[in-house]
Amino acid sequence: MNVAVVGTGYVGLVAGACLAETGNRVVCVDIDREKVEALRRGEIPIYEPGLEELVKRNVEAGRLSFTTDLASAVKPARVAFIAVGTPPDEDGSADLQHVLAVARDIGRAMEKETVVVTKSTVPVGTAQRVREAVEAETAVPVHVCSNPEFLKEGAAVDDFMKPDRVVVGVDHPAAEEALRELYAPFLRTGNALMVMDIPSAEITKYAANAMLATRISFMNAIAGLCERTGADVDKVRQGIGSDARIGSAFLFPGAGYGGSCFPKDVKALIRTSRELGAPSAILEAVEAVNEAQKQLLLSRVVRRFGGDLSGRTFAVWGLAFKPNTDDMREAPSRVTIEGLLERGAKVVAHDPEAIHEARRVFGDRIAYSKREYDSLDGADALIIHTEWLPYRRPDFAEMKSRMAQPILFDGRNLYAPAMMAGHGFEYYSIGRPVVG
Ligand code: NAD
Numbered sequence: 001m002n003v004a005v006v007g008t009g010y011v012g013l014v015a016g017a018c019l020a021e022t023g024n025r026v027v028c029v030d031i032d033r034e035k036v037e038a039l040r041r042g043e044i045p046i047y048e049p050g051l052e053e054l055v056k057r058n059v060e061a062g063r064l065s066f067t068t069d070l071a072s073a074v075k076p077a078r079v080a081f082i083a084v085g086t087p088p089d090e091d092g093s094a095d096l097q098h099v100l101a102v103a104r105d106i107g108r109a110m111e112k113e114t115v116v117v118t119k120s121t122v123p124v125g126t127a128q129r130v131r132e133a134v135e136a137e138t139a140v141p142v143h144v145c146s147n148p149e150f151l152k153e154g155a156a157v158d159d160f161m162k163p164d165r166v167v168v169g170v171d172h173p174a175a176e177e178a179l180r181e182l183y184a185p186f187l188r189t190g191n192a193l194m195v196m197d198i199p200s201a202e203i204t205k206y207a208a209n210a211m212l213a214t215r216i217s218f219m220n221a222i223a224g225l226c227e228r229t230g231a232d233v234d235k236v237r238q239g240i241g242s243d244a245r246i247g248s249a250f251l252f253p254g255a256g257y258g259g260s261c262f263p264k265d266v267k268a269l270i271r272t273s274r275e276l277g278a279p280s281a282i283l284e285a286v287e288a289v290n291e292a293q294k295q296l297l298l299s300r301v302v303r304r305f306g307g308d309l310s311g312r313t314f315a316v317w318g319l320a321f322k323p324n325t326d327d328m329r330e331a332p333s334r335v336t337i338e339g340l341l342e343r344g345a346k347v348v349a350h351d352p353e354a355i356h357e358a359r360r361v362f363g364d365r366i367a368y369s370k371r372e373y374d375s376l377d378g379a380d381a382l383i384i385h386t387e388w389l390p391y392r393r394p395d396f397a398e399m400k401s402r403m404a405q406p407i408l409f410d411g412r413n414l415y416a417p418a419m420m421a422g423h424g425f426e427y428y429s430i431g432r433p434v435v436g
Contacts, residue, residue: 001025001182004073004080006102008035008066010046010156010260010327011119011149012083017051018160020058022185027073028066039066047326047353050157070102071109079178080106082130083119083149092267093275094123103130107137114140115178117147121209121265123272124202127169145175146198148205153259154324165192169201206272209265210283215250216257217289223253223431233431234413253430255385255411256293258321258330263290294332297383297411298339300428304407305380310344313404315375318386318412319351319358326353328361332411333385341365348375352388373398381407387414396423406436 001024005016008030016028030036035045042059044052058064067073074080084098099120106116116134118127131144146169151159166183170176176195183193196204219237226233233253241248257263266287273280305312321331328334333349340347347366349358355368369375372390376382376399384391392414400406400423408420410429417435420427426436 001078001178002076003027003182004029004070004077006030006070006073006080006082006106007084007098007120008032008039009083009085010048010153011151012081013039013044013046013055014048014051014151014156014160015081015083015119015149017054017058017064018157018186019182020061020064021054021161024063024182026058026064027077028064029068029070029073030066031068033068036066036068047324048153048156049324054157070105074106074109074114075111077114079115079117079182081117081119081147082106086120086122086264086268088264088267091271093271094121094126094264094268096122096126096129099126100129100133103133104137107134107142110134110138110140110142112140113142113174115143115145115175117145117175117179118202119147119149121148121205121261121268122146122202123206123268124199126202127198143170143172143175144198145170145172145179146201147179148201150205150208153327154322161186162189163187163191165194167194167196167201167204169196169198171198206265206269209262210269210286212250213257213262213266213290214282214286216252216254216262217286217293219251219253220256220293220430221289226431230433231431232417232433236431253413254293255297255332255336255430256290258294258332258334259327260329263287263330266290294335295339296430297332297385297409298336300409301336301340301381301383302343304428307343309340312344312380313346313348313378314340315379315382315403316347316349317351317372317375317382317384317391318388319349320354320386323386323388324353326351326357328354328357331385334361336383336385336411337362337366348377348379350375351386352390373402376402379403380405381409383409383411384414385411387412396420396425400424 003024003026005012006029008028016026020026082102086094089095127144127146134142168179223233237251270283319333350372407426413429421435
């Protein structure tokens with residue numbers, strides 16, 4: 001099948017490459033000329049396991065190509081995906097200008113009946129606006145449908161190749177047929193293609209992210225309670241997670257959720273709920289708890305060292321909002337580091353993949369180290385923000401020997417407090433007793 005994918009970011013590039021892998025001819029479109037040129041040279045602009053080989057293989061096979069010329073991609077396509085960004089507007093609502101601009105461009109380019117798929121995360125009612133935008137530019141029949149994406153950064157290729165389910169919101173058989181055909185190779189193990197009406201599909205995506213964010217904020221609230229009572233949130237987590245009705249995923253407390261999806265999608269859902277006269281106290285609380293949680297590590301550092309941090313050096317391990325990605329959008333590490341810098345501290349950071357992103361964010365306001373241990377030389381404390389695998393079993397003796405004092409603020413509960421006491425660390429984690 002000829003497929004156009006407009007927007008070549010985390011979602012569009014992964015979707016395009018995976019759809020090419022199953023034999024389709026896919027043209028990926030982006031307005032960012034530099035990105036397209038880099039992709040044509042075989043350079044992948046993001047870090048995502050398995051993606052580079054996948055793109056290379058499909059480009060070489062002639063099934064995957066990149067262009068800035070939307071019309072040339074859309075004209076032959078039976079299906080055109082819209083996968084551009086939907087960043088939060090000032091009031092928290094999703095900014096649809098890119099989605100609607102692409103819809104108009106598709107309308108102008110279409111020469112035959114086309115299925116236009118909104119893959120970007122968009123508020124309920126957007127497919128209708130996309131349809132109007134396309135139809136304003138063409139008399140050729142268009143079938144707009146909603147196909148929200150559930151992939152996780154850090155495991156995006158795997159998630160797209162083996163989805164738990166594919167959600168498709170349609171109101172025309174031609175759209176359903178095309179999407180059934182496209183997704184069949186990814187659903188061979190029997191996972192469901194869920195066909196529903198368009199508004200239900202649009203709400204499903206936001207409800208899924210809001211539910212996951214709710215679990216995180218809920219556990220962060222419970223962690224706060226644990227800290228005030230001497231309880232250990234890890235025990236509580238295991239105690240409730242073993243209940244089949246609750247399940248164990250997404251119950252880890254931490255320094256707050258970040259990334260390009262949860263914060264913006266919770267905000268957008270809050271906004272939509274208010275606009276539709278159904279404000280959600282739960283969603284508002286989820287966001288408020290998270291905002292407070294992102295300040296937690298900084299406030300602990302300030303409580304320990306005082307408000308004036310000049311002359312102090314802090315090592316930070318992990319900058320990305322989660323492991324296996326270089327994405328630092330809305331990362332809690334940014335809140336901590338900005339707070340440290342404002343108070344005069346020196347920061348030396350390590351991250352296995354996000355250093356180039358961090359240079360874009362912080363420039364030379366912080367120092368970077370290639371090896372995690374080098375960041376510790378003379379540090380007053382180490383702050384851990386991302387649970388990258390190499391941080392899980394470090395050499396504590398080497399850490400201690402390099403630091404000015406063995407103090408560790410762990411935003412991801414990587415180590416057992418008793419073990420840290422044994423290694424002679426003063427150790428602060430989330431929802432567990434302080435040791436040392
Ligand atoms: P991204 O910012 O990585 O990529 C978006 C791309 O769209 C950019 O390359 C940008 O240059 C391009 N673009 C913008 N306007 C354009 C236009 N008019 N024409 C062509 N290209 C244009 O975004 P992303 O993370 O891939 O997210 C895309 C959408 O998918 C968002 O709505 C997001 O909420 C949703 N989503 C993201 C994830 C994720 O994990 N990142 C997961 C599920 C859903």
